[in-house]
Amino acid sequence: MWRHIAANALTLLTLGLFLLGGLIAWGSREYRAPGPLAEAICLEVPMGGSMSGVANDLMDQGAIGSTFIFEVGADYEEKSSELKFGRYRVPEAASMQEIVDIVTRGGRSTCGAEVIYRVGINRTIVDVRELDPATNRFEEIASFIINEEDAPSEYVALKEEGTASFRLVIAEGATSWQIANALGQLDILQADVRDAPPEGSLAPRDYDVEVGDTVSSVLRRMAEVQEEILDAAWQNRADDLPIETPEEALILASIIEKETSVPEERRQVASVFVNRLNRGMRLQTDPTVIYGITEGEGVLGRGLRQSELRAATPWNTYVIEGLPPTPIANPGQAAIEAAVNPDTTDYIFFVADGTGGHAFATNLEDHNRNVARWREIEAQQNDDG
Structure with a gap:
C-alpha cells in the first residue's frame, strides 16, 4: 500500500514539475516576444515609483499582456530595484524585456517632443511630434521637406532647446549614396563623409541620434547592424x-x-x-x-x-x-x-x-x-x- 502511495506521489510530483517547466518556458517566451503596442507611447516613471506601478500603467496603455509576467521577469533579471524615474519612449511592439531595460537603464529623457528624419528614395521629410498628455500619444506639430521647404519655428526651437529626441528612419531600398547624401544635409549631424559606403552595406531601419553625432558614426552603426542581419x-x-x-x-x-x-x-x-x-x-x-x-x-x-x-x-x-x-x-x-x-x-x-x-x-x-x-x-x- 505504501509503495503504491509513494509511486502515485512520485508520478504527481513528476507531472507537476513537467507542468511547471512548461509554464516557465511559456512565460519566458512571452517576456521576450514582441508586445502588443501598435504605436510608440511615452511612459512616465514617477520619483519613488515601483515596478508594480509601471506594470499597471503599461497594462492600461496596452503595451504589455501580463503584469505578472512583467514583474516576475524583472525580478528574475534582478532589475526591479533598478527602476529609474523619468519619461521614456516605449517603441511599438516592444517586448516586456525591452521595456524593463528601458526603465532601468536610465539616461536622458526619450519622451516629450520627437523629431523624425524620414530618409526616403526621393527626399527627406522631417516630422516634428509632441506627446499629447491627454492621450499619452504623439501628435504631429510640424512637417517639412529638407532642401525644399523652410524649417518651421517649432523645429528650430526644439533643436536649440535640446529637449527633443531625434530619430532617423531609413527607407528600405535606398542606395548608399542617397543615405549618405541625406545624412550630410541634416543640420544636427556633423558632415564628415565624402564617399558613400559600399552599396547594400547599410541596414534600413530606425536609429536614435543626438545633436552633434557625426555622419560617419551613424553610417558605421548602420553597417554593423546590416552585417549582423546578413x-x-x-x-x-x-x-x-x-x-x-x-x-x-x-x-x-x-x-x-x-x-x-x-x-x-x-x-x-x-x-x-x-x-x-x-x-x-x-x-x-x-x-x-x-x-x-x-x-x-x-x-x-x-x-x-x-x-x-x-x-x-x-x-x-x-x-x-x-x-x-x-x-x-x-x-x-x-x-x-x-x-x-x-x-x-x-x-x-x-x-x-x-x-x-x-x-x-x-x-x-x-x-x-x-x-x-x-x-x-x-x-x-x-x-x-
Whole structure:
C-alpha cells in the first residue's frame, strides 16, 4: 500500500514539475516576444515609483499582456530595484524585456517632443511630434521637406532647446549614396563623409541620434547592424541555393527589395530569381538596368528606353548572365531573409497586376496574358490621369 502511495506521489510530483517547466518556458517566451503596442507611447516613471506601478500603467496603455509576467521577469533579471524615474519612449511592439531595460537603464529623457528624419528614395521629410498628455500619444506639430521647404519655428526651437529626441528612419531600398547624401544635409549631424559606403552595406531601419553625432558614426552603426542581419540570415539559409556567398545573398536581396514593396510577395519574387538562376536564365529585372544608368546616385525619374534595356553595363541583367557585381540598393532584413529562404514555386515570370502587387506565371504564355492585362490597366490609368 505504501509503495503504491509513494509511486502515485512520485508520478504527481513528476507531472507537476513537467507542468511547471512548461509554464516557465511559456512565460519566458512571452517576456521576450514582441508586445502588443501598435504605436510608440511615452511612459512616465514617477520619483519613488515601483515596478508594480509601471506594470499597471503599461497594462492600461496596452503595451504589455501580463503584469505578472512583467514583474516576475524583472525580478528574475534582478532589475526591479533598478527602476529609474523619468519619461521614456516605449517603441511599438516592444517586448516586456525591452521595456524593463528601458526603465532601468536610465539616461536622458526619450519622451516629450520627437523629431523624425524620414530618409526616403526621393527626399527627406522631417516630422516634428509632441506627446499629447491627454492621450499619452504623439501628435504631429510640424512637417517639412529638407532642401525644399523652410524649417518651421517649432523645429528650430526644439533643436536649440535640446529637449527633443531625434530619430532617423531609413527607407528600405535606398542606395548608399542617397543615405549618405541625406545624412550630410541634416543640420544636427556633423558632415564628415565624402564617399558613400559600399552599396547594400547599410541596414534600413530606425536609429536614435543626438545633436552633434557625426555622419560617419551613424553610417558605421548602420553597417554593423546590416552585417549582423546578413550573418544571421546566411547561417539559417535554405539548402541548394544558386548563391555561394553572403555577398551574393545581399545582391539578390537588393533586387528583391527594388522589385516589390508588398511584404507577402518577397519570398515569391525570390523564388522567381532563384528558379531563373537554377535554369541558367537571365534575371531580366528593370531595377538593375536603372542602377547601371544612375549607379545609385539620384533617381532616373522616367521610364526605361529600349536602347537602355539593350545597353551593356555591369548591372544590366537583360545582358549579363547571373547576378550583377554589387547590390543595387540597401535591402531590409525581410528581403535578405527572403533571398536565402525563398518560397518553393515553379514561377519564372512576374509582372505588375495593378493593385501594387504582381501576377506570377510558370510559363511564357500565361506571362504574356498577364502582361497584356497590365498594359490594359496602364492605358486605363493614363486615360483617367
